[in-house]
Amino acid sequence: MTERLEDRCIVSGLGQSDVGRRMTKGVMELTLDAVLEAIADAGLRPADIDGIVSWPGAVTRNDSLAPSGPGGSGPGPHAVIDALRLQPTWYYGGPETPGMFAAFIHACMAVATGMCRHVVVYRALNEATAWRTVTDRVSTDAAGVTGPLQWMLPFGAFSGPTWMGQWATRHMHEFGTTREQIAAISLNARKNAQKNPKAVLQGDLTMEDYLSSKMISDPLCLFDCDIAVDGVTVLVVSTADFAPDVPTTPIRVEAVGSALQGRASWDQWEDMAQTGAAGAGKHLWSRTDLKPADVDVANLYDGFSILTLFWLEGMGFCGKGESGPFVEGGKRIALDGELPLATSGGQLSAGRLHGFGHLHEACLQLRGQAEDRQVKGAKVAATSAGAGPLASCLLLRTDA
Amino acid sequence: MSFPVPQITDENGAFWTGGRDGELLIMRCTSCGYWVHPPSPRCPQCLSDAVEPRPVSGRGTVYSYTINRQAWVPGLEVPFVIAIVELDEQLGLRLMTNIVDGPVEEVEIGLPVEVAFVERGEAFVPVFHKVAS
Numbered sequence: 001m002t003e004r005l006e007d008r009c010i011v012s013g014l015g016q017s018d019v020g021r022r023m024t025k026g027v028m029e030l031t032l033d034a035v036l037e038a039i040a041d042a043g044l045r046p047a048d049i050d051g052i053v054s055w056p057g058a059v060t061r062n063d064s065l066a067p068s069g070p071g072g073s074g075p076g077p078h079a080v081i082d083a084l085r086l087q088p089t090w091y092y093g094g095p096e097t098p099g100m101f102a103a104f105i106h107a108c109m110a111v112a113t114g115m116c117r118h119v120v121v122y123r124a125l126n127e128a129t130a131w132r133t134v135t136d137r138v139s140t141d142a143a144g145v146t147g148p149l150q151w152m153l154p155f156g157a158f159s160g161p162t163w164m165g166q167w168a169t170r171h172m173h174e175f176g177t178t179r180e181q182i183a184a185i186s187l188n189a190r191k192n193a194q195k196n197p198k199a200v201l202q203g204d205l206t207m208e209d210y211l212s213s214k215m216i217s218d219p220l221c222l223f224d225c226d227i228a229v230d231g232v233t234v235l236v237v238s239t240a241d242f243a244p245d246v247p248t249t250p251i252r253v254e255a256v257g258s259a260l261q262g263r264a265s266w267d268q269w270e271d272m273a274q275t276g277a278a279g280a281g282k283h284l285w286s287r288t289d290l291k292p293a294d295v296d297v298a299n300l301y302d303g304f305s306i307l308t309l310f311w312l313e314g315m316g317f318c319g320k321g322e323s324g325p326f327v328e329g330g331k332r333i334a335l336d337g338e339l340p341l342a343t344s345g346g347q348l349s350a351g352r353l354h355g356f357g358h359l360h361e362a363c364l365q366l367r368g369q370a371e372d373r374q375v376k377g378a379k380v381a382a383t384s385a386g387a388g389p390l391a392s393c394l395l396l397r398t399d400a
Numbered sequence: 401m402s403f404p405v406p407q408i409t410d411e412n413g414a415f416w417t418g419g420r421d422g423e424l425l426i427m428r429c430t431s432c433g434y435w436v437h438p439p440s441p442r443c444p445q446c447l448s449d450a451v452e453p454r455p456v457s458g459r460g461t462v463y464s465y466t467i468n469r470q471a472w473v474p475g476l477e478v479p480f481v482i483a484i485v486e487l488d489e490q491l492g493l494r495l496m497t498n499i500v501d502g503p504v505e506e507v508e509i510g511l512p513v514e515v516a517f518v519e520r521g522e523a524f525v526p527v528f529h530k531v532a533s
Binding site: 152153158218220 | 468
């Protein structure tokens with residue numbers, strides 16, 4: 001295989017702010033906490049940082065395909081650059097990308113092309129605060145809805161569950177997927193969250209709790225939906241020649257997946273029995289000799305529990321339509337199972353860090369730093385982010 | 401509150417106001433006959449710019465749906481059905497809409513439906529109901 005962009009970059013640093021539903025710190029403070037932690041973790045100083053990328057940048061209104069409501073995101077690159085007086089050779093923040101990990105892939109591209117040596121990549125969430133304080137969540141102009149949301153909002157499709165609920169209905173219809181099977185994702189996440197001190201939901205969750213909970217948008221119930229939090233996750237992506245200088249275990253980027261195979265639209269997506277995960281997953285495996293069976297731990301997106309099923313199929317951990325039986329009962333996906341999933345508690349129980357929580361956890365697992373929830377001997381981790389048409393995924397590994 | 405209304409423009413006006421005359425207007429390529437939705441000035445099949453709004457039959461089937469039960473904004477009346485309806489004219493010619501006028505539990509994939517229009521602001525919003533048997 002000719003040299004790939006993946007071979008030229010590593011993850012050198014990790015940072016994560018406090019995470020919670022009622023934070024005393026504002027999102028800018030949380031962002032700087034996490035950015036400085038990640039830079040220090042990489043053994044670097046702010047002056048060494050020559051690139052910074054965020055998804056989705058500073059968003060003030062919800063008018064693209066990307067599900068990031070007004071006030072829900074923290075500062076974009078300009079604010080962080082200025083706060084730390086960075087002098088980047090390249091920076092970027094934007095929402096029109098193949099899902100949230102596009103920021104990470106963008107950083108890899110900047111490093112691989114020689115534009116940068118050390119890129120800060122982050123996702124800053126302010127959604128707990130936004131849900132309490134932003135009343136105009138619909139965010140339409142007085143003159144009416146414009147852009148792609150005009151095809152959804154006029155029908156009362158206000159929020160993610162009303163969009164993804166239709167995908168879930170289709171999956172259940174075509175493959176006989178049951179609510180009990182989908183529940184396995186939520187129950188597994190809660191069990192793992194109980195081993196993660198930062199997880200926002202730690203109480204026991206039973207199948208009875210799940211089945212009797214409030215329906216939000218059929219077939220998605222309360223426990224199918226993730227938990228809005230304030231919290232910021234940061235990685236430093238560095239040039240591979242920095243690996244010997246990384247104070248912790250350098251993490252290799254084995255493959256990235258970002259291909260869109262379908263229409264760039266929530267309402268016009270052709271095959272709603274699969275999501276953008278299918279195209280991104282196929283793309284990822286085309287860039288590596290490793291196989292799904294080589295993966296030791298999978299931190300797959302779970303903005304809704306059904307999304308993990310779509311990612312399991314899209315990334316080839318099981319066949320299309322087979323994810324329900326694959327996860328049923330939860331044994332296979334538990335920490336000591338064949339394919340441990342959502343080891344941090346995922347977004348369903350640890351909090352909606354918008355994919356970056358999963359990415360951070362994947363790196364901790366590969367470093368052997370996941371404490372009570374450590375998957376023994378984890379050498380290869382899969383992680384993914386995105387819903388509907390938006391999708392990107394990563395395969396990470398250690399040298400050991 | 402009622403649902404948000406679209407901003408009517410030159411590009412989307414036919415779709416959102418055709419209901420005034422009882423017609424669901426979808427863009428169609430007059431060169432190759434392909435139906436194009438949402439509206440675009442080019443046919444994605446043959447790339448012709450001869451794309452014009454044309455009435456469809458208003459008949460279709462439910463491709464998928466959800467019953468929304470959450471009041472996302474103050475005053476929102478729930479439950480209601482949001483669905484993807486595939487129009488009879490062309491495989492994959494779909495739009496998001498509401499299924500109205502019946503018990504929400506009666507909606508299912510494959511249900512034959514037909515269009516009706518709800519006037520909101522300047523728009524005539526196309527919604528669907530079960531075809532009377």
